[in-house]
Amino acid sequence: MANPLLTAVSGMDAFQSWMNVIGNDIANVNTVGYKASEVNFANTLSQVMSSGSAGSTTGIGGTNPIQIGTGVQLNQVTPNFTQGGSDNTGNSSDLMISGNGLFALGATTTSPTPTEYTRAGNFTVDSSGYLVAPNGDYLLASTTPGGTPDTAIDVGSNSYTIGQDGTITVNDGNTPPPTYYLSLANFPNPSGLTNAGTNMWTAPAGGNQGAVTYGQPGTGSIGTVQQGYLESSNVDLTQEMSNMIQASTDYDGSSKLINTVQSMYQYMLQQV
Known part of the structure; x- marks a missing residue:
């Protein structure tokens, strides 16, 4: 049977990794030419409790498989190469790519x-x-x-x-x-x-x-080259703060799941 504790731990690990990416983006909000990262998740392999079957020829409908997920995993961390803003420095050695x-x-x-x-x-x-x-x-x-x-x-x-x-x-x-x-x-x-x-x-x-x-x-x-300008970071602070709240909430939810499972186990032990 799938272990709900391990499932919850996988969530905490994934959301901690997301928070690390968010923290790095926020830390580089003033870094010249920095590209923010986007995080994608994927579910882990499900445990098949019962396989599906096609319907019989007597008109009885088929059955779907019974599958229990075993958690989440970090699937991809991708830099976003969209254009950042422009800063006019006036320095002849400063260059910006527009495009x-x-x-x-x-x-x-x-x-x-x-x-x-x-x-x-x-x-x-x-x-x-x-x-x-x-x-x-x-x-x-x-x-x-x-x-x-x-x-x-x-x-x-x-x-x-x-x-x-x-x-x-x-x-x-x-x-x-x-x-x-x-x-x-x-x-x-x-x-x-x-x-x-x-x-x-x-x-x-x-x-x-x-x-x-x-x-x-x-x-x-x-793209073209602009002398005397610098490309600023493309980090969207508003979006990053929203992501931080979401990651924190998701992490807290996984943590509460662990506490709930522990309470269930303790109750079952008390009934023995």
Whole structure:
């Protein structure tokens, strides 16, 4: 027979996990480019007490199976990649993607290849003149519009402009001036990316994100780039507070179920 105590415990575990996700979302309400997570649950395998049967040929109706559920389990925690709000910072190194796509980053300046991706465009210029993310990774661009990102962006101590199409022009006085082209990464299923922390995502081999493609901002389904802006977190505090109340109520209900089952067991023992 299904154990009601274990069923209730599964509920407490699931709702505690939901509360952890809610807490993380609320904690990151001011994190640049942060994507909130959505939680889905699934029932566990039911215990079949009696199998169903078809009706007989004499006109007697059939019977449905008798099944008792054994609890709930966490089925999916999915990042929501909908667009966050926009903050006007006025900083030339701050970039925001308006629409689909992610910035590609690499760990080196010598023949760099994309190893991480981000929606957080709070870049700075390091001591060597390269545009870098807060974790030190280099923002990558291409030498041709829409090409694979393979070049770290060296602006030196010069001023520079970044167009909505991702064209980076370095104003160093040379003719023609040094030019780079941001290519944004696009995945069939960005929710399948792995969260690596520090606002970074990785695309592991065999992951569910699909094959990456790169495109020039403003072309196809790729979003545009806005210089001097940052994408804010897409956490909806009102929704998160509502979810927190729901998770707390559900957790409390599972806890009360345990107390009720214990009282039933104690009563039965007293009758022995």
